[in-house]
Structures are given as structure tokens and as C-alpha cells.
Amino acid sequence: xxxxxxxxxxxxxxxxxxxxxxxxxxxxxxxxxxxxxxxxxxxxxxxxxxxxxxxxxxxxxxxxxxxxxxxxxxxxxxxxxxxxxxxxxxxxxxxxxxxxxxxxxxxxxxxxxxxxxxxxxxxxxxxxxxxxxxxxxxxxxxxxxxxxxxxxxxxxxxxxxxxxxxxxxxxxxxxxxxxxxxxxxxxxxxx
Amino acid sequence: xxxxxxxxxxxxxxxxxxxxxxxxxxxxxxxxxxxxxxxxxxxxxxxxxxxxxxxxxxxxxxxxxxxxxxxxxxxxxxxxxxxxxxxxxxxxxxxxxxxxxxxxxxxxxxxxxxxxxxxxxxxxxxxxxxxxxxxxxxxxxx
Numbered sequence: 001x002x003x004x005x006x007x008x009x010x011x012x013x014x015x016x017x018x019x020x021x022x023x024x025x026x027x028x029x030x031x032x033x034x035x036x037x038x039x040x041x042x043x044x045x046x047x048x049x050x051x052x053x054x055x056x057x058x059x060x061x062x063x064x065x066x067x068x069x070x071x072x073x074x075x076x077x078x079x080x081x082x083x084x085x086x087x088x089x090x091x092x093x094x095x096x097x098x099x100x101x102x103x104x105x106x107x108x109x110x111x112x113x114x115x116x117x118x119x120x121x122x123x124x125x126x127x128x129x130x131x132x133x134x135x136x137x138x139x140x141x142x143x144x145x146x147x148x149x150x151x152x153x154x155x156x157x158x159x160x161x162x163x164x165x166x167x168x169x170x171x172x173x174x175x176x177x178x179x180x181x182x183x184x185x186x187x188x189x190x191x
Numbered sequence: 192x193x194x195x196x197x198x199x200x201x202x203x204x205x206x207x208x209x210x211x212x213x214x215x216x217x218x219x220x221x222x223x224x225x226x227x228x229x230x231x232x233x234x235x236x237x238x239x240x241x242x243x244x245x246x247x248x249x250x251x252x253x254x255x256x257x258x259x260x261x262x263x264x265x266x267x268x269x270x271x272x273x274x275x276x277x278x279x280x281x282x283x284x285x286x287x288x289x290x291x292x293x294x295x296x297x298x299x300x301x302x303x304x305x306x307x308x309x310x311x312x313x314x315x316x317x318x319x320x321x322x323x324x325x326x327x328x329x330x331x332x333x
Contacts, residue, residue, distance in 0.1 A: 058261060146241055147257075150284070168268075175267035180278035 031086065037069035043096055046070070049107045053171040060170075073129045073170065074118070081128075112174040116189055119163055123190045127162035134162065160184045220324040235319035243286070244318070247331030252314035259317050264310055271311045272304065 033039065041047040050070075054060050059068040076082050101107040101114075122129070136156065141149045155165065164184040167173065181188045223229045240256040262270030274283035292308040293301050308314075 056263075145239060145257075147284070168270075169261075172263065172265065173268045177268060179273040180276055183279060183282050 031082070034086070034089075035071045035075055035082075037071065040070040045096065045101050045107065049101070049104060049111075050171055056172075057170050068133070068170065072132065076125075076128060077132055108175075112176040115167075115171070115174050115177070119167060119189050122163035123161060130162040130166075155184070158185065232321065235321035238318040238320050245331070247329075249332070255312075255315050255317040257317070259312070264312070269304070269309060269311070276304075 041051050054070075059073075061067070075085050095101065099106075101110050139152070141152055144152065151165070154160075164187065167182065167189075168177065177189075217225045219225055219229055221230050221232070237258045237260075238256070239258065243256045244254040246253055259271075262273070264270060272288075273279060274285040275288045277287055279285075280287040288304060288308070292304050295301055295305050296307065
């Protein structure tokens, strides 16, 4: 190899590395940018329907001031699942353009179906997104109210997952939801 | 004429000063002069009582022995029924809503909680551990 050839290869390598850093960085930057609440509520569908719902709940205001934003619960943290979810979001873009839920009335009419999608996903992933913050390993049952202690122990034994009991904790439940049909282990809402 | 007016003004002034001094003398139960804005009551926490709070008389709507700030009752949903409905209470280890809650005004049994009993905190209320300002001598019926 002549020194010129060596220089050429080195140059290509350098360009490749720089380009790689820029593209990869840009990709992750875009991923992070679309993973903020500000981004979610930049669409009026989200701003006018789920967002006011959330503001009424303990996941928005509470004693300690720690709060959950939309992506904390709705976008997986592990990279691969995150990218898959982002690709699925193109369907949401499509429905945004189509105006599927662009009025509160339309949103309300579709809420049950949309909620069931999320419940099903949470059930399937064993409530992965809940556990980003609420880790069973770090949960000190002793410091919970007696009733919660008892239920959490039972839930652990019987293999229930968070969403089995905690539906509608960050949104108002859809009108069609009937607690009688949702006993953990017998729920009809995952079909 | 002029004298009469003066008398009236003097009387009015006296009345005013009297009422002001009277206001200074009277204290509210929280120790504030009545004319001043009263101090905020001390902060109190919701009471959680295991096993429930004893009833004071027959057919009293029992007092809620737990916090309710997370449960909502709206036109669409009633968060209390998540634990108190006849189908869920066993799993949740909660008392079942009274059978009376399913009767309409003609005494007919309904399958759902009657609309007369839908807004639970019309009748059932939680408690704060607030100190009463005056001694309470109420004794429940036995």
C-alpha cells in the first residue's frame, strides 16, 4: 500500500466516523425531542383531552412534587421497544391528519377502544412502564396502609400486574368501563 | 334645624365608636377579633380507621374510614364501586354497599346502584383529625 492509499483509507474512515456520530446523534436527538410532554400536547387532541384528565390525578400533583409525564407511561425505556413504539406512532400521525378524534365528542366516543389498547399492552408487558418508577423490589410494604400492604402481597403471590388493579389512575375512566367486569384475574378488558 | 343635625351626627358617631370598641372586645373561638379576618384553621389530616368508625345510631350512613381524594364520582363513573360493589367487594376486602342502595323510591330492586344513592358523599363523609373548637358532648344512641 502506498502512503497515498493509506491516507485515503484513513480519510474515508474519519469521514465515516464523523458522519456516523452526526447521524446517530441526530437520530437520538430527534427521538428525545419527540419524547417530551411538550411534544405530545403540541397536538390539540392530546392537549384538550388526556392532558386535562391527567392534571386532576396524583400523577400530576402530589405531596412530593415528583410527577409523571406522558412518555413516562406511554413510551418504553429500553431502546428497541422505544423505537418500535415510535414506528407505531406513525399510525397516530395518520389519524391526526385524518382528524379521527379532533373534537372532544369524537375523542369521548373512541376513548374506550383507545383505553383498551393501552390496558392490553400494559398487561402484555407486565406493566413495564409502571415499573420504571414503581419497582416492586424497592417497595416497602411495611410503610403502606394496611389494606395496600395486604393487597400488594396478594397481588405478588397471584401474579397480578399493576394495571390489573390500577386502571384509570392517570385518566378519567371511559364511560363503558364497569368495575364489576374487571376483578383481577377475571377481567374482560384484555380481550 | 342645625342643632338637630348635629345631634344626629353625634349620635351616629357614638354608635359607630361603640360598635368598633364592641368588635375589639368580642373574640372568635379561634382567638381573633371578630372584625379581623380569622386565622386559618390548623392543618388536619384525613383519618384512617381500620375496622371502620362506630355508628351513632341505627341506619346512620357510616362514616368513611379511609381517604377518598383519589376516587372520583362523575356522571360516567363511580370510583367507590371499584371496591364496594356486590361483585368486587370480596376481592377488595371492603364492606358491600347496603342492600338499601339498590332500591328505587317505590322499593323496587334494581341491578345497579340506584340513582338516589349514586353520589356517595352526599351521605358518607370522611373525617379529619381536626380538634373541635368547643367540647362536643354528643352521645350516640345505643
